[in-house]
Amino acid sequence: MKTFVKQYQCTLCGQVFSPSPTAETCPSCGEKGILDIEYDYETMKKTVDRKYFQNNQDFSMWRYQPLMSVESDDIGKMLHVGWTPLYQAVRLNQEIKVKALYIKDEGVNPSASLKDRASAVAVLKAMEAKKTVISCSSTGNAASSLACHAARMGLKSVIFVPKRAPLGKVTQLMVYGTTLISVDGDYRQTFNLSKQAIEAYGWYNRNAAINPHLVEGKKTVALEIAEQLDFSPTDWVAVSVGDGCTIAGVCKGFYDLLMLGLIKKMPRLLGVQSEGCDPFCQAWKTKSPLKECEENTIADSIAVGIPRNPIKAQKAVANSDGAWIAVSDADILAAMKQLGSREGIFGEPAGVAALAGIQKAVHEGIIKTTETVTFIMTGNGLKDPENARKAVGAPVLLKPDLLALENYLKERGEFKHV
């Protein structure tokens, strides 16, 4: 399929380049010169209008292919990614108290996180580039989603993880048949080995931020939110932030729709980090450049001390008149229980951090109670049962006896319900 891609532009020096499936960062600026894919919106407009969506029977992220950089004919063979539910959260909002609250549940994607949107694109771009091996270094959702989609499409994946990677996540990767390289070293050593190997062997690179197509996959979450709300997105959209690629994608999606005249204004973006690792929040609060932070939080998917996509992420919040906020691990665990018990959605710590952020932002007056909000729940709680246990504690053992049960329920003040 023909795309409407015009050119790639370096976010640092502004230089423009011709489209290519293997493009990485700007040759002049090096690793910090992250490329942005630019579209010919005037021509795109002739195809992509409200009617296009009304008639579209593809209920997956690929209904947005004309807004993306993927040319592949293999889309029909992929696992089903996207068109995840957007729920109005009436019960949860009895506690948050904004005008209306929505949850975008990304935990029901094939590998159970939003990262499937990026990895699906990466796998198709690798195939366009005639690569048979695709690689990244990661311990988390990027890795599992890559291994998942590579397996489905018959590509080999090579994934580098540091020694400290939790065995549960490593297991998921191995079930997907990835070639797992468990590095006897820290994350930096792991990343460096992956970089050397990718260069030496010519593998396709799915490392975050370096590959400009990944953001184009992630932006589909914003396109869906807008369409699911009949192209009137909420005043605010909140998402947790690690390396900055996801919030950059969310921004790009809404920007596309604005350029196409399909939405009237950008939602304000709330970037949520954990207090244990909040370089974006620090930089925003002190109006100073991003500084490396410790990675000291239970929300491992956003524990990124040196974010790799800072420029796009900072622009996303600044240009949307948004805000940054940091929440504690205790806030995150409380939000996990709240989301589970009020809405029946089980999120991993990084997934529910944005909900904790919304509550704090409402409390601080950043988000007004007269405004509407969407909360992007980025990953399934089943990915990290260890930390979920911290949210709920251990169960109390009870004798198999009706009287014991009755007393237990009374003690907990629950007997009135029965």
Next chain:
Amino acid sequence: MKTFVKQYQCTLCGQVFSPSPTAETCPSCGEKGILDIEYDYETMKKTVDRKYFQNNQDFSMWRYQPLMSVESDDIGKMLHVGWTPLYQAVRLNQEIKVKALYIKDEGVNPSASLKDRASAVAVLKAMEAKKTVISCSSTGNAASSLACHAARMGLKSVIFVPKRAPLGKVTQLMVYGTTLISVDGDYRQTFNLSKQAIEAYGWYNRNAAINPHLVEGKKTVALEIAEQLDFSPTDWVAVSVGDGCTIAGVCKGFYDLLMLGLIKKMPRLLGVQSEGCDPFCQAWKTKSPLKECEENTIADSIAVGIPRNPIKAQKAVANSDGAWIAVSDADILAAMKQLGSREGIFGEPAGVAALAGIQKAVHEGIIKTTETVTFIMTGNGLKDPENARKAVGAPVLLKPDLLALENYLKERGEFKHV
């Protein structure tokens, strides 16, 4: 919404009863007198035809509401269940070698298993009956799906688990805010306490087999398989079997479509059990009544020594000219790796058991290579990382060094791929 329910009939004595949201088993036959819900197909036919489905924009299990026993107006408030992907498994079938192989991926439901279909119905029926508390005893997917959907709809759930319940599954329940009753006893003591409490307090009963509406929820998986294959389902449909309710539901779904003239013949059902707990297979092989079995398998979701829905399950296989087959835990672990690495789908042991069963059935000539097969993957592998670890083993640690990497890849014979 009006339904087409005609009456309830006892599967044991044949007595018929008027519809009721709180109906349980047959008063004459007791717990073994499981009820079957019967429909007025002649009247249903006037509404439910091919055109009804062509025009239906509800892509969830509720597109089949006219074929079900749910009257509730609250369906729109539920979490999104069903219309899960049906994938053609081209890569996996290079190993299985049947005419065509399809995978129905139930792991992407809200609580990550097929049981969401039954629990969603149970919660709506409880609301129809004006109950505010719903209860069951289970350690597995029935419990987590019930807690999930009850939370979303604002019902209280009380779930009884035996002491041995794995902490991971218990954690998920507690995040959903269930009132967890952890019983200091075995499963039988736990079930009995739940039964006493449900009777004493008048809670809504979601115990498997006792509630006749659960099968009506589960049958939607078969309705979807048929519709996704344009009403020409595969020659065989394989599903793993524990208490027998799921295979009974699969049978009922295809039966409905046959009665409506929407499909021409019933697919043959392959009931798959684990060799460590295979009462149905034993009874079938020896042509004798069902006998209690030990529960000695890693596939905990189908480890049911005394199945609670034997009659419907046995009829499902017999009437469809199907077969029973048992697979070993080793077969199950091999199928888990195979499914993950060939198709990018991570299934729990009970979820992949049916795939192991298909392979064995092909090997034994029960399924012919000229036939088409659907494999129902009932639950997500993230629910049970402990057992998945047994499938893949532990990773090998590698020095952060390119030469070490090169040697490692060569040793594994993988360097040819790079």
